Amino acid sequence: MPDPIDINDIVIESSKAFAAKFNEGMAGPNPEHELIATVLKSAAGATGYGFLGDFPRLKEWIGERQLKDLAKHQYNIVNKLFESSVRVGRVDYEDNDYGRYGIVFKQMGYDARMHPDEHIFSLLKNGFTELCYDGQPFFDTDHPLEKGGTVSNAYIPPSNPQEGWYLLDTRRPIKPLIWQERIKPELQRVDDANDTHVFTYDEYLFGVRARGNAGYSFWQLAAGSQEELTAENFTKVYDGMMSQKDSE
Numbered sequence: 001m002p003d004p005i006d007i008n009d010i011v012i013e014s015s016k017a018f019a020a021k022f023n024e025g026m027a028g029p030n031p032e033h034e035l036i037a038t039v040l041k042s043a044a045g046a047t048g049y050g051f052l053g054d055f056p057r058l059k060e061w062i063g064e065r066q067l068k069d070l071a072k073h074q075y076n077i078v079n080k081l082f083e084s085s086v087r088v089g090r091v092d093y094e095d096n097d098y099g100r101y102g103i104v105f106k107q108m109g110y111d112a113r114m115h116p117d118e119h120i121f122s123l124l125k126n127g128f129t130e131l132c133y134d135g136q137p138f139f140d141t142d143h144p145l146e147k148g149g150t151v152s153n154a155y156i157p158p159s160n161p162q163e164g165w166y167l168l169d170t171r172r173p174i175k176p177l178i179w180q181e182r183i184k185p186e187l188q189r190v191d192d193a194n195d196t197h198v199f200t201y202d203e204y205l206f207g208v209r210a211r212g213n214a215g216y217s218f219w220q221l222a223a224g225s226q227e228e229l230t231a232e233n234f235t236k237v238y239d240g241m242m243s244q245k246d247s248e
Contacts (some may be wrong), residue, residue, distance in 0.1 A: 010093050011191050011204070018105045018206060022187045025109020033120035036168055037177035038217065046078040047180055052133040052218060075133035077215035079182040082115065084108055085207035090198065105187070105206070112185035112208050119214035120177050124166050127224050128154060132216035139224035151244060153223045155237055161226035167237050169221040176222040182211035220244055 040047070052075055086108070092098045123130065127138040136143050142150035168176050190197055190205040198204060223241050227233045 010096075010098075011193075014093060014098050015189055015191055017102065018189075019187055021102045021105040022109040022112075022208075025106040025111075026113045026185070027109075028106075029110055029113050031114050031117045033116045033177075033179055036124075036170055036175055037116075037120045037179045037214070038173070038175045039179045039181055042077075042079055042180045042182040042212070044079075046076045049075045049077065049133060049178070049215070049217075075215075077178065077180045077213050079180065079211045080213045082185075082210045082212070083207055084111065085205065087201075087203045087205055090202045090204060093204075108187070108208055109185075112210060115185075115210075116179045116212070116214065120179055123177055123214050123216065124224070125164065127166075127216075127222070128156075128164070128226070130216070132219050134219070136219075138216045138219050138222070140219070143219055151220075152240070153219055153244075155223065155225035155227050155233070155240075157227045162228055164224055164226050165229050166225070167223045167234075167241060169241065172221065174217050174221075176217050176219075178215045178217050180213050180215060183209070185210040 086101075086104060088098060088101055092101075123138070128140075129137055132138040134143055137154070139154040141152040141154050141156065143153065144150055170176070185208050188207050188209055192198060223237045225233060225237050
């Protein structure tokens, strides 16, 4: 007569298999947010980007150095907490019927890898109302300059606005948008037979946990238009971006 199956050994092996499926899902996709957003690490609940504005540019050194204050603005990106969770019946392990869940964990890994895309591209869609470091909407007709005057990076028709299209300068180390990463997505589990939840509900819990958030960088690196996308309107937006000056 064969020895009875040790359910604890099955749980350990299946948890490893689920983690492998999750990692496989994480490794599969190619998210696009890094094309338009700089990924920056965060070491706290919120990270300040008061330096946003104009970085000092090289110029002829005449007299004393012209030091620039990089903490003028009060712009913070507050990290959000994200989760995705599933429950798996303990009896499925006892009956060797847990293999069908593998695809679920692979999908969880895929979603975890892709979820910054949702937040970054939503920023573009909401850029005509959401505020950036200067307290104005990211796409705005009157961004203030330090030495007076305003600059526009928004093209809004007097009537019949379109869904919106965008022109972005992504060639620089700092891109127009920021994905702030506090904690990378990780798979956690509650599968100890002595755990209170397992004892009470006879099920194991698995979940993804991550922390981070999306925010705006330099509005000067982007322009948004709600006009019809025509060659004429594209040229207008392009020429507008090329003619921008810094705050000084």
